[in-house]
Amino acid sequence: MKKSGLTYIVDDLSLIRKNIIRDNSVVIKLSNPDDVVGVFQRYYGDYNIYQICLDLGFGSLSQIQFNNDWENIPLVIFAYNLGDLNYILNIVGLIQSCKIRVMQPASNKESYASLKILSSLGVDCGIFFDQEQADSEAFLDLASYYYMSPVPHASIEPFANIKENIHLDYNHSFDEVYFVDEKRFLYIHSEKEFSFLPQSKRLSIYLSDEDFEKEQVNFKLENYYGHFMELDQCSKCKAFKICNHKLSSSFNCDCQQTMAEVFEYAEISETVRR
Amino acid sequence: MPTLIFKETEACNSNCIYCDVIARKKPCTISFDLLETVFIRINEYLEKYSNQNFSIVWHGGEPCIVGVKFYNKVLELLDKHCPNTKNRISHDIQTNLTLINQELIDVFKNLGMNRVGTSYEPYKGIRGFGKERDSDAYNRAFFRGIELIEKNGFSWGFIYVVTRNVIDKPLEIFNILTNFKVKGGFQLHPVYSYKNEDKNNVGITAMEFADFLGEIFKEWWEHRQRYPFVQPFFSYMNHYGNGGTVCCSESGQCAYSHIFLGPNGEISHCGRSSDWDVFEVGNIKEVSIIEAFNHAYRKDLEKRNEYLLANDCKGCEYFSLCHGGCPLDGWNYKDTIFAKSEWCAATKVFLKKYFEPITGLKFDSRKYEQLDLSK
Amino acid sequence: MANNVNENDYISWDNLIYIADFLSASGENHVSLLGGEPLLHPQISSIIKYLNQRNLSVTIFTSGIMPIDRLQRFVAELNELQNLRVGFVCNVNEPRFSPKNELERVEQFLTLFANRTSLSFNIYRTDFEMTFLRDYIVRFGLDRHIRLGLAHPIPGKKNKYIPTNEFNSVKDKLIQFFTENQVFGIIPGFDCGFPMCMFSDEELGLMFKLSIGQLCFQCGPAIDIDAELNVWSCFPLSDFNKKSLFDFTTYGELAKFYLEKMEEVRSERRGIYPQCDDCQHNKHGLCSGGCLAHILNGFIEEGDFRRQEK
Numbered sequence: 001m002k003k004s005g006l007t008y009i010v011d012d013l014s015l016i017r018k019n020i021i022r023d024n025s026v027v028i029k030l031s032n033p034d035d036v037v038g039v040f041q042r043y044y045g046d047y048n049i050y051q052i053c054l055d056l057g058f059g060s061l062s063q064i065q066f067n068n069d070w071e072n073i074p075l076v077i078f079a080y081n082l083g084d085l086n087y088i089l090n091i092v093g094l095i096q097s098c099k100i101r102v103m104q105p106a107s108n109k110e111s112y113a114s115l116k117i118l119s120s121l122g123v124d125c126g127i128f129f130d131q132e133q134a135d136s137e138a139f140l141d142l143a144s145y146y147y148m149s150p151v152p153h154a155s156i157e158p159f160a161n162i163k164e165n166i167h168l169d170y171n172h173s174f175d176e177v178y179f180v181d182e183k184r185f186l187y188i189h190s191e192k193e194f195s196f197l198p199q200s201k202r203l204s205i206y207l208s209d210e211d212f213e214k215e216q217v218n219f220k221l222e223n224y225y226g227h228f229m230e231l232d233q234c235s236k237c238k239a240f241k242i243c244n245h246k247l248s249s250s251f252n253c254d255c256q257q258t259m260a261e262v263f264e265y266a267e268i269s270e271t272v273r274r
Numbered sequence: 275m276p277t278l279i280f281k282e283t284e285a286c287n288s289n290c291i292y293c294d295v296i297a298r299k300k301p302c303t304i305s306f307d308l309l310e311t312v313f314i315r316i317n318e319y320l321e322k323y324s325n326q327n328f329s330i331v332w333h334g335g336e337p338c339i340v341g342v343k344f345y346n347k348v349l350e351l352l353d354k355h356c357p358n359t360k361n362r363i364s365h366d367i368q369t370n371l372t373l374i375n376q377e378l379i380d381v382f383k384n385l386g387m388n389r390v391g392t393s394y395e396p397y398k399g400i401r402g403f404g405k406e407r408d409s410d411a412y413n414r415a416f417f418r419g420i421e422l423i424e425k426n427g428f429s430w431g432f433i434y435v436v437t438r439n440v441i442d443k444p445l446e447i448f449n450i451l452t453n454f455k456v457k458g459g460f461q462l463h464p465v466y467s468y469k470n471e472d473k474n475n476v477g478i479t480a481m482e483f484a485d486f487l488g489e490i491f492k493e494w495w496e497h498r499q500r501y502p503f504v505q506p507f508f509s510y511m512n513h514y515g516n517g518g519t520v521c522c523s524e525s526g527q528c529a530y531s532h533i534f535l536g537p538n539g540e541i542s543h544c545g546r547s548s549d550w551d552v553f554e555v556g557n558i559k560e561v562s563i564i565e566a567f568n569h570a571y572r573k574d575l576e577k578r579n580e581y582l583l584a585n586d587c588k589g590c591e592y593f594s595l596c597h598g599g600c601p602l603d604g605w606n607y608k609d610t611i612f613a614k615s616e617w618c619a620a621t622k623v624f625l626k627k628y629f630e631p632i633t634g635l636k637f638d639s640r641k642y643e644q645l646d647l648s649k
Numbered sequence: 650m651a652n653n654v655n656e657n658d659y660i661s662w663d664n665l666i667y668i669a670d671f672l673s674a675s676g677e678n679h680v681s682l683l684g685g686e687p688l689l690h691p692q693i694s695s696i697i698k699y700l701n702q703r704n705l706s707v708t709i710f711t712s713g714i715m716p717i718d719r720l721q722r723f724v725a726e727l728n729e730l731q732n733l734r735v736g737f738v739c740n741v742n743e744p745r746f747s748p749k750n751e752l753e754r755v756e757q758f759l760t761l762f763a764n765r766t767s768l769s770f771n772i773y774r775t776d777f778e779m780t781f782l783r784d785y786i787v788r789f790g791l792d793r794h795i796r797l798g799l800a801h802p803i804p805g806k807k808n809k810y811i812p813t814n815e816f817n818s819v820k821d822k823l824i825q826f827f828t829e830n831q832v833f834g835i836i837p838g839f840d841c842g843f844p845m846c847m848f849s850d851e852e853l854g855l856m857f858k859l860s861i862g863q864l865c866f867q868c869g870p871a872i873d874i875d876a877e878l879n880v881w882s883c884f885p886l887s888d889f890n891k892k893s894l895f896d897f898t899t900y901g902e903l904a905k906f907y908l909e910k911m912e913e914v915r916s917e918r919r920g921i922y923p924q925c926d927d928c929q930h931n932k933h934g935l936c937s938g939g940c941l942a943h944i945l946n947g948f949i950e951e952g953d954f955r956r957q958e959k
Contacts, residue, residue, distance in 0.1 A: 225414075
C-alpha cells in the first residue's frame with residue numbers, strides 16, 4: 001500500500017511500533033489526560049506525530065492539569081465543556097503557549113459562548129458534531145462572530161477551514177478537521193486492517209498501491225459522487241461546496257439555509273481579507 | 275488557426291436521447307490507411323501555410339472507444355509525415371470519459387493534451403448505456419473518469435444540454451451543476467434537433483431556453499464571484515466589456531476557421547454539418563485540406579453576414595454580437611444558410627429581458643469591428 | 650435586592666465578549682462595571698480575569714455589601730492571579746442611615762480590598778455629613794480620592810435629587826469638609842453636573858489645589874451599556890435617546906452621537922441657570938452649565954419627544 005503522505009489514526013499504542021507507521025505521520029487517540037505527556041515523550045523522537053487527540057467524552061477542559069510539559073505537544077482536545085471557567089482563565093496564558101485546539105460539541109448550548117471566550121483569548125478551538133442536533137441559530141451566531149468580528153481572534157473550526165478553502169476550484173470538505181479525508185487519513189484497527197472512517201468498511205493494510213487507489217475512488221464514489229447519483233437534497237444545495245453533506249442531519253432546522261448563510265459569511269470575510 | 279473536428283469513429287458506448295450520431299449513422303472507425311492520408315494532408319497544409327498552426331479536436335461517437343493502439347498510431351504518423359510540423363499541431367478531445375483509462379491518458383499526454391471537454395447529465399433516462407439508458411452505470415464510469423483525469427492533472431469542462439426534461443427546473447439544474455464543477459467551467463446549450471425531428475420529445479423552443487437561462491442568470495449574477503466560468507454568461511460579460519465572440523456559432527467568422535473529417539474520409543464544415551449532410555466537400559482521398567478550405571461554399575458563408583444585415587437581421591442592435599447565429603441553424607430553419615437562426619430569439623430575449631436589466635449593462639456595438647460592406 | 654435577582658439580570662458571556670470586542674476595536678483599554686451590584690454576578694471574578702486578558706483594566710462600582718462567604722470566595726479567586734488590573738469604587742452611605750449588618754459588610758469589604766479601593770459618595774439630601782468618609786480612609790488605609798456625585802433628576806421619573814437652588818448649601822458643606830481635612834490629603838473628585846459658578850474664585854482655587862488640578866466642570870457622555878447591550882449617555886439620561894450598541898461601530902462614534910444629542914439640547918438652553926445662556930465660561934467650554942438632566946426635566950411639560958429620538 002502507498003506508504004507516504006498518509007496520516008494513520010490509532011487508539012491502540014501497540015500499533016504505533018509496527019512498521020506500517022514508520023513512513024507516515026500518526027494521530028494518537030487518548031482518553032486519559034494523564035497519558036498525554038508520557039505518550040508524546042515516548043514516541044516523539046521516532047515517529048512523526050501529527051496530533052495527539054484527547055477525547056474526554058463528557059469531561060471538562062478544566063479537569064486537565066496543564067503544565068509546561070504540554071507546550072510542544074500538538075494536541076486537540078475534545079471536551080464536553082470548559083468546566084471551571086475561573087481555573088481556565090487562571091491558566092489561559094499557559095494554554096495560549098501550547099499548540100492546543102479545544103473542540104466542543106455543537107449539541108451543548110454552552111459550547112458557543114465557551115468557544116467565543118477561547119477564541120477571543122487567542123486559543124484555537126472548534127465545534128464538533130455528535131449524535132444530538134445543534135441549534136442552528138447559535139451555530140450561525142458563532143459563524144458570524146468568527147467571520148465578522150472586527151478584532152483579531154484565534155481560529156474556530158470548521159469555520160477557519162471553510163474560509164481557507166473557499167476559493168478552491170473543487171469541492172473541499174472541512175471534514176479533514178475531524179480527521180476524515182480518504183486521501184489523507186486512515187483509521188488503523190489492527191496490524192492488518194484499516195478503514196477510511198472509524199465505522200466504515202475495513203480493508204487490508206496489504207493492498208497494492210493500485211488497489212488502494214481504487215478503494216479511495218470507491219469511497220469517494222459512495223460518499224461524494226453518491227449524492228449526484230441519487231440527486232438528493234445535498235446535490236441541489238447551494239452550500240454543498242462547503243458542507244458536502246457533512247451536516248445534513250446536524251441541525252434542529254433546515255441545514256441548507258444555515259449552511260448557505262455560513263457560505264455567505266465566509267465569502268464576505270475572505271473577500272474582505274483579500 | 276484552423277480547427278479540424280475529427281470524427282475518427284461513429285461508434286459510441288452511450289445512448290443519449292438527443293444524439294444525431296446514434297440516431298442517424300452506422301458506427302464505423304477510420305482505417306489506418308486513411309488516417310495516414312489525413313496526416314499527409316495536414317502536413318501539406320502546414321508546409322504551405324508556414325505561419326499557421328493547426329488544431330485537431332478528436333470527436334465522435336466516443337473517441338476513447340478506438341483504444342490506445344489508435345492513438346499510438348497517430349503518434350507514429352505524426353513522426354512519419356509531420357516531422358517538421360507536428361509541433362504546430364495541437365490536440366484536444368471531446369469524450370464522455372466512461373472509457374478513459376491510464377494508458378489512454380498517457381498517450382494523450384504524449385500528444386500534448388492537458389485538458390478534456392466532456393458533457394454531463396445528472397438526470398436519469400437522458401443518457402446512459404444501452405437501450406434502457408442505464409444512467410447509474412454510465413455516471414459511475416463517468417465519475418471514475420473524472421477522478422482519473424484529475425489525478426493526472428488534466429483540466430476539464432463540460433457541456434450541459436438543456437432538454438425538455440429539465441426546462442422547468444433551472445435553479446435546481448444550476449445548483450447541481452455548480453456543485454459538481456465548483457467554479458463553473460460548463461456551458462449551457464439548448465438541444466438541437468434536425469428538421470424538427472423530435473421522436474423523444476426533448477426539444478425546447480428559443481423562448482423556453484431564454485427563460486431558462488434568465489432564471490439561472492438571476493442567481494448567477496448574485497454569486498458571480500462564486501462561479502465565474504458559467505457559459506454563456508461569462509462570455510456575455512466579456513462581450514459587453516471588451517467585445518469578442520461568444521462561440522463559433524455566433525462569431526459570424528467560421529467560414530475559414532473550421533473543417534470536419536469523418537471516419538470514411540468525408541470532408542464537411544463542422545460536426546453538425548456532417549451529421550446533417552450539409553456542405554459535402556468530398557473525400558480526403560481526393561480532396562486536400564488546402565482545397566477544402568478553398569471550396570466555394572465558404573464564399574457563401576463569408577457573404578452571409580452582409581446578406582443578413584440587409585435582410586433578416588436588418589436593424590438588429592445585437593447583430594455584431596450574434597451575427598444571425600449558426601448558419602446551420604438558418605439552414606435547419608429555412609433550408610438556406612442565408613437565414614438567421616431560430617435561436618436568435620433566445621439570445622435577444624435573454625439579453626433584453628434578463629441580462630441587461632439585471633447587470634445594468636447596455637450593448638455597445640461600437641466595441642466591435644465595423645463590417646466593411648464594400649468587400 | 651439579591652433575592653430579586655434572576656439569571657436574566659446578569660450580562661451573558663456573549664454580550665460581554667461583544668462589549669470587549671467593541672472596546673478593543675475602539676482602542677479603549679479600560680471598562681467600569683456597574684449595576685445593580687456587579688459583585689453579585691456569580692462569575693464576577695471570571696469576568697474580571699477575562700477582561701484583563703482582553704487588555705482591559707477594570708473598575709468596579711460597588712456598594713461593598715456582600716455576604717461574607719461570597720466575599721471570601723471572591724477574594725480567594727482574585728488572589729489566584731497576580732497583577733490583576735482591577736480597582737473598586739465603593740459607594741458608601743452615611744452610617745446613621747445604614748442598617749448595622751450592612752455597615753459590617755461594608756467594613757469587611759474595605760478591610761479586604763483596601764489597597765484597591767477608593768470611595769464614592771452621592772449627595773441626594775442637603776443635610777448630609779461627610780466625616781465618616783475621612784474615618785473610612787484613615788481606618789482602612791484606602792485611596793485618598795473621593796468621588797463626589799450630585800443626585801440629579803432622572804427626567805420622567807420621581808427620584809430624590811438636589812434641586813439647583815440648594816447647590817450653594819451643598820457647596821458650603823463640601824468646602825468646609827475639604828478645608829478641615831486637608832491634612833489627610835483627601836482628594837475631591839467631582840462627578841459631572843456641578844456648575845462652576847456654585848464656587849467662588851477662592852473656593853475654585855482651593856478645590857483646584859486639593860484635586861491636584863483635576864477640576865472639571867464639563868459635561869460629556871459617560872456611556873452606560875446594560876446587560877442587553879442598550880446604551881445611553883449617562884445614568885440620569887438613561888431614557889434619553891436610548892440606542893443599541895449594535896447601532897455603532899466604535900466607541901468614538903457612540904460618544905459623538907450622544908455629544909451631538911446633548912448639544913442639541915444645550916443649543917436651546919445653555920445650562921441649569923438662566924445666566925448660563927450669557928456665561929462666558931460656558932461659551933468657552935470651561936463649564937457645561939450643570940447636568941443636562943435638570944434642563945430636560947424642565948422640558949418635561951413639553952412632551953416626550955424632547956427625551957426620545959423621533
